[in-house]
Structures are given as C-alpha cells and as structure tokens.
Amino acid sequence: MKNERPNKRKGGTEWNHSESLRVQIALEYLDGDFSQVQIERKYGLSPNTVYRFVSWYKSNHNHLMPEAVNVAEELPFSAKERRELKKRLALSELKVAVLEKVIAIANEEYGTDLKKKAATK
Numbered sequence: 210m211k212n213e214r215p216n217k218r219k220g221g222t223e224w225n226h227s228e229s230l231r232v233q234i235a236l237e238y239l240d241g242d243f244s245q246v247q248i249e250r251k252y253g254l255s256p257n258t259v260y261r262f263v264s265w266y267k268s269n270h271n272h273l274m275p276e277a278v279n280v281a282e283e284l285p286f287s288a289k290e291r292r293e294l295k296k297r298l299a300l301s302e303l304k305v306a307v308l309e310k311v312i313a314i315a316n317e318e319y320g321t322d323l324k325k326k327a328a329t330k
Contacts (some may be wrong), residue, residue, distance in 0.1 A: 226262075228251075231262045231265060231266065232250060232266060232270065232311075234248060234259060234262045235259075235262045235263045235265070235267075235270075236266070238259050238262075238263055239266075240264065242288075245257075245259045245260060248273035257289050312324060
C-alpha cells in the first residue's frame with residue numbers, strides 16, 4: 210500500500226470503519242448495482258462517505274485490481290439492460306412455477322401424470 214498507516218486518513222485522523230468494510234463498500238459501489246445513496250442508506254453512512262471510500266480504495270488498492278478487470282465494461286449489456294434481463298428471468302421463473310402448479314392440480318383432478326412422456330405410458 211502507498212499509505213504507511215492504513216488506519217489513518219490523509220490528515221492523520223483515524224477511520225471510523227474497518228478496512229475490510231471500506232473495501233467491501235467501495236467494491237459494491239464500483240460493481241455498479243447500487244447507487245451511492247442506496248449504499249449509504251444500507252450501511253447507515255453519512256453523505257459522500259461512499260465516494261471517500263472509493264477514492265481511498267483506488268489510491269490504496271489499485272495495484273490489486275488492474276484496469277482491464279472492469280467487468281462492467283467487458284459485458285455487452287448496460288446496467289439498465291441487465292436489470293431488465295433480471296426482471297424477465299424472474300418473471301419466467303414465476304411462470305414456470307405457476308405452470309408446474311397447474312400440472313400438479315390437473316394430475317390430482319384427472320388422476321394422470323402429465324409430466325410423464327406419452328411414449329412411456
């Protein structure tokens with residue numbers, strides 16, 4: 210690390226949060242799934258704390274993560290497209306669950322096994 214005293218800020222005052230928490234919050238923000246405000250609310254942080262953690266992380270931990278590791282830029286989908294795909298996936302999973310329930314009810318009503326292939330009867 211560049212900083213000889215990792216538990217101290219630039220002015221020499223100590224951080225109120227552990228290094229592992231600062232790294233976790235910085236990475237959570239850099240992943241792009243949550244906004245600064247969402248993360249601050251989640252962890253009960255004061256305004257702009259996330260930006261300070263990200264700045265601290267970039268200056269002290271840059272050697273751990275090379276520039277080419279930015280996964281968000283490598284993916285062909287934007288954050289908005291990923292959210293939309295996640296919603297569509299959740300809806301599809303819900304539809305499958307509903308259809309399986311319909312099949313189970315039909316099996317009880319008619320005494321059949323609709324999941325079984327017709328060739329195996």
